[in-house]
Amino acid sequence: MGRLTFFLLTIVGLFAVYSLKSYQAIEVNNERFDFEKAKKSHTEKVLEIEKLHVAAAMRYAPKVVEEVEVVQGPLVELSTPELQKGHDLYGKCVVCHGKRGEGKKSQNAPAIGGQFDWYIVSQLQNMKNKTRINKVMDPYIKKLSDSDFNDLANYISKLPKAWAK
Numbered sequence: 001m002g003r004l005t006f007f008l009l010t011i012v013g014l015f016a017v018y019s020l021k022s023y024q025a026i027e028v029n030n031e032r033f034d035f036e037k038a039k040k041s042h043t044e045k046v047l048e049i050e051k052l053h054v055a056a057a058m059r060y061a062p063k064v065v066e067e068v069e070v071v072q073g074p075l076v077e078l079s080t081p082e083l084q085k086g087h088d089l090y091g092k093c094v095v096c097h098g099k100r101g102e103g104k105k106s107q108n109a110p111a112i113g114g115q116f117d118w119y120i121v122s123q124l125q126n127m128k129n130k131t132r133i134n135k136v137m138d139p140y141i142k143k144l145s146d147s148d149f150n151d152l153a154n155y156i157s158k159l160p161k162a163w164a165k
């Protein structure tokens with residue numbers, strides 16, 4: 001037997017073994033066609049596809065923004081007459097600094113809610129004695145006393161720090 005024949009036989013042999021290995025018996029289904037069963041399986045598939053469609057639609061739907069609970073009544077518990085006075089005085093400041101002391105961009109007014117009381121007092125005093133020039137606030141504070149400043153600062157410092165995200 002020539003070398004070439006031997007080589008070719010080996011190749012053919014390997015191929016035969018490989019083919020036999022990958023051989024799979026074809027399953028013969030002897031079950032008779034059942035219309036009701038086919039119908040049921042079809043309905044199930046349709047429902048499944050519908051569910052997938054809904055899930056996909058929900059994934060791309062815009063997220064529903066939850067309603068933010070609006071705090072009713074005073075933001076600070078007005079437990080003392082001083083706090084009540086501070087709250088009443090602050091009514092004039094709301095137009096620029098906001099109800100929660102959150103500030104207002106359109107007025108260039110900074111957030112002051114939750115600020116240290118001593119800082120608020122010192123700034124109001126500085127503005128009143130013109131160490132710090134604040135022309136827009138001048139009419140609102142020129143008639144206020146140190147005790148008013150204290151009450152204001154007490155109230156404002158207790159407002160929630162809505163601006164400190």
Ligand code: HEC
Nearest residue numbers: 092093096107108109110112120123124134136137140152
């Ligand atoms: C007409 C608008 C306006 C009103 C009303 C107003 N403010 Fe102001 N307030 C401003 C502006 C604008 C500034 C920033 C000014 C600056 O840059 O110096 C400011 C600054 C301040 C500051 C300093 C904040 C900081 O971080 O240094 C305090 C405290 C303050 N206001 C308190 C008050 C209080 C208390 C009242 C009410 C009695 C009041 N403001 C009313 C416009 C207003």
